[in-house]
Structures are given as C-alpha cells and as structure tokens.
Amino acid sequence: MRVVTPGELSEGEIEAWRELRAKTGAPANPFMEPEFAVAVGSVRPAARVAVLYEGDVPAGFFPYEKGPLGQGRAIGLGVSDCQGAILRAGLSVAPGALLRACSLSSWEFDNLEAGQVFRVDAAEEFDSPVIDVGDGYPAYEQVLRAQSPKFLKTTLAKERRLGRQVGEVRFVFDERDPAALRTLMEWKSAQYRRTGRRDRFAKEWINALVRRLHQTRAPGCSGVLSVLYVADKPVAAHFGLRSRTVLSCWFPAYDPEFAKYSPGLVLHLRMAEAAAAEGVGMLDLGRGDAEYKGALQTGRLRVSEGSSVRPGPLAALWWLSREPSRRAHSFVRARPRLAGYAQQTLNRVGRLRSR
CATH class of the missing domain: 3.40.630.30 (Gcn5-related N-acetyltransferase (GNAT))
Structure with missing residues (x-):
C-alpha cells in the first residue's frame, strides 16, 4: 500500500480506480469517482488516498482526510453524498487493519454507501x-x-x-x-x-x-x-x-x-x-x-452514518468529541414532536439572523 495526496495519483492509478468502480455493480455515483477526490484534494490539504496493490496491480483505493491527531473522516465530509472504499471484488480488508495502515485512530462517515466494508461500524441507516x-x-x-x-x-x-x-x-x-x-x-x-x-x-x-x-x-x-x-x-x-x-x-x-x-x-x-x-x-x-x-x-x-474506531486514547478523545452530539441529533430525529420544536427554533434563529 502507498498513501498519496489525490493530486499525486498516477494516470494508471486513476484509470484503475475507474475500472474497479465500474465493476462494483453499485450505482455510478460521481462522488465515488477519482475526479471528486482530486477536486477535494485541491482545496483540502489533509486529503489522502491509500492505494492498495496486489503485486503491481492496484486492487483498491481508500480516500480520506486526516486530522492532526490521526482522526480520519470521509473525503469531503459535510458535502460528500456518497462515501467509502473502492475495492476489487472479493478483496477482503478489515476496517481496523486499513485504519492502522493509514495511521488513523478513527474514520467518520455520514453517507456510507451500501455494501461497504465499514458497514459493520454504522450507527444509523437513512433513506436516500x-x-x-x-x-x-x-x-x-x-x-x-x-x-x-x-x-x-x-x-x-x-x-x-x-x-x-x-x-x-x-x-x-x-x-x-x-x-x-x-x-x-x-x-x-x-x-x-x-x-x-x-x-x-x-x-x-x-x-x-x-x-x-x-x-x-x-x-x-x-x-x-x-x-x-x-x-x-x-x-x-x-x-x-x-x-x-x-x-x-x-x-x-x-x-x-x-x-x-x-x-x-x-x-x-x-x-x-x-x-x-x-x-x-x-x-x-x-x-x-x-x-x-x-x-x-x-x-x-440506503446510506449509513457512524465511525470506525481503533481502540486507544486518541479514538476515545474523538468519541467524546463526536458521539454525544450525534446521539443527541439521532434522539431528536426519532421523535417527530421534538424534531418539530427543533425546526421551529431553527426558524426563529433564522429570522433573527435576517434582522
């Protein structure tokens, strides 16, 4: 495996990414293509791509962003509507092993594609x-x-x-x-x-x-x-x-x-x-x-939200900074009356902003 910025991918690797993606059988979502990763890499210096090799042949790609303490997130998190790794069919990769190889303590996602290896770490599923x-x-x-x-x-x-x-x-x-x-x-x-x-x-x-x-x-x-x-x-x-x-x-x-x-x-x-x-x-x-x-x-x-975490103090710090807020949002979403009150509050905040 080698880790590069998206802009450092070779033409051969980019073409291999496209070919692997075309063979997955999943909908051809443009957020999962190399052009999106390269575009994010041009404006997000922490963007990286792990390229997995079998011999001399690229067998997988894992785009992500890395924080200063090793906390990872889906590339373009916050605006990306489809996330995950691009792997050769049949290639078995354990999420923890992939994070370890990328020196990540965690990897956060909010629009994980169905069928991804990280699906085991999903906290919630949503309709798209x-x-x-x-x-x-x-x-x-x-x-x-x-x-x-x-x-x-x-x-x-x-x-x-x-x-x-x-x-x-x-x-x-x-x-x-x-x-x-x-x-x-x-x-x-x-x-x-x-x-x-x-x-x-x-x-x-x-x-x-x-x-x-x-x-x-x-x-x-x-x-x-x-x-x-x-x-x-x-x-x-x-x-x-x-x-x-x-x-x-x-x-x-x-x-x-x-x-x-x-x-x-x-x-x-x-x-x-x-x-x-x-x-x-x-x-x-x-x-x-x-x-x-x-x-x-x-x-x-169906898309998923959650995080894949490697045990350790850095992952614990990440969990404390993210998980309580995520659970609070989930609690409100699951209760229509509370969600309605939350929407009313947001609307009031918006009116104050406008004034």
Whole structure:
C-alpha cells in the first residue's frame, strides 16, 4: 500500500480506480469517482488516498482526510453524498487493519454507501430518495400521475401560470455561465441563514470546490448547473454532479420572490426530463426527509452514518468529541414532536439572523 495526496495519483492509478468502480455493480455515483477526490484534494490539504496493490496491480483505493491527531473522516465530509472504499471484488480488508495502515485512530462517515466494508461500524441507516428515469421521462410522469397526481397537476399548472404572468419559461440543463453559479450560491447562503442552518458557502473551501467541479468534465464526474429562467431572469437553479447514468442532486435553491410558483419543483421536473434525454437513469436526491423529495421520488437507496474506531486514547478523545452530539441529533430525529420544536427554533434563529 502507498498513501498519496489525490493530486499525486498516477494516470494508471486513476484509470484503475475507474475500472474497479465500474465493476462494483453499485450505482455510478460521481462522488465515488477519482475526479471528486482530486477536486477535494485541491482545496483540502489533509486529503489522502491509500492505494492498495496486489503485486503491481492496484486492487483498491481508500480516500480520506486526516486530522492532526490521526482522526480520519470521509473525503469531503459535510458535502460528500456518497462515501467509502473502492475495492476489487472479493478483496477482503478489515476496517481496523486499513485504519492502522493509514495511521488513523478513527474514520467518520455520514453517507456510507451500501455494501461497504465499514458497514459493520454504522450507527444509523437513512433513506436516500431517488428518481428512476431509466424508462424515459414519459414513463416517470406516468408514475407521478399514479402516486402523486395532485402534486404533478399543481406543479405543471404553476409552471404555465409563471409563463403567462411573468414571462417565457426557459430551462438550461447544463449552464456554463459562472454568474449563474454565483447567483445559486447566494440564494443557497440566504436559505441557510433564513432557516437557521450553518451556511456551507461561508466556508471558502466549499466555495472553491463547487467552482472547480463546475469546470470538471469527465465521463464519471461532471459538474452540472441547471437553471430555470423566466423572461431571461434566473428563478431557480441546481448544481450537482453526474456520471453517465446517475445525477447526484446537491445544491438546489430558488428566488423567494417567485415562491408562489414553486420554481424549485418545476426545476426538478425539467431536470428529470433533460437527464433522461441525456441517458441518465437515476437522479439521487440525497439523504434526508423533505416534502418535495417525497413527492418526486420513485424509490430509495440506503446510506449509513457512524465511525470506525481503533481502540486507544486518541479514538476515545474523538468519541467524546463526536458521539454525544450525534446521539443527541439521532434522539431528536426519532421523535417527530421534538424534531418539530427543533425546526421551529431553527426558524426563529433564522429570522433573527435576517434582522
């Protein structure tokens, strides 16, 4: 095994990573491709990749970030929607042995892919809603008409009303204009503040990562900025990553001025239509419950949260710093009334921020 920064991977290793990933049989999630690791490595100096060899042939890759005391985390933790190791089929690797070889006392994850070797260390599992457009967009619309007829009818009616009352509605699936990306990031920051949540775009490394990925073009990982325009003014936008067959939904936002038209929902329907036309078979909406995800989804994947820990004082320190908070969040999520109170508190915090 050798440990390198993502930018130090050779072309041969990157190609081997792609080949191993293609053979796993898992959905081709772009967060699991080498381009995402390299992009994170360009803005996160602590990013590393352990390359496992069988003779002269790469047999596995384990991307991670390492803290000063040996505490590890999934690469891009906080914004990565799919995490884990990329291993040759049949390769048996014990999580503890892998951590020891990387000099890690622990490894934290919050969107661990199903079937990973670290699954034994998962504390909780969550649904990640998906939209299946493998049979084409008309087939997806038929599913919506059956499972969410009121939602589809209302959303399409709002789209028509938007066109009549405001101006011509235009959708761009892959917008390259950096100004449109800046607009999306401003909307998303305002949304985070309005809802009392941590503003991810207040972190420069996330800003830089998104800008870099917007310029990334690779078969397994390309940045896609989708924008809904009305009278040539952007009213909703989304930035995500796509492979040949999967579009991972990441940062959606809209202009609150047009909220009564539900432009975010209209945007997602147009994204599904355009993705299907591009040969994408699945849109991964990401972990978490949201009303719009429930209306749009056709199925679900499972992801896990937890940590793999090697016994020792450093791991104990990490556990004390992380686990009580994680358990508190889990306790609240499992109790709808408490979760409702928590949401109300976040909303009040957001209103204070806005003032």
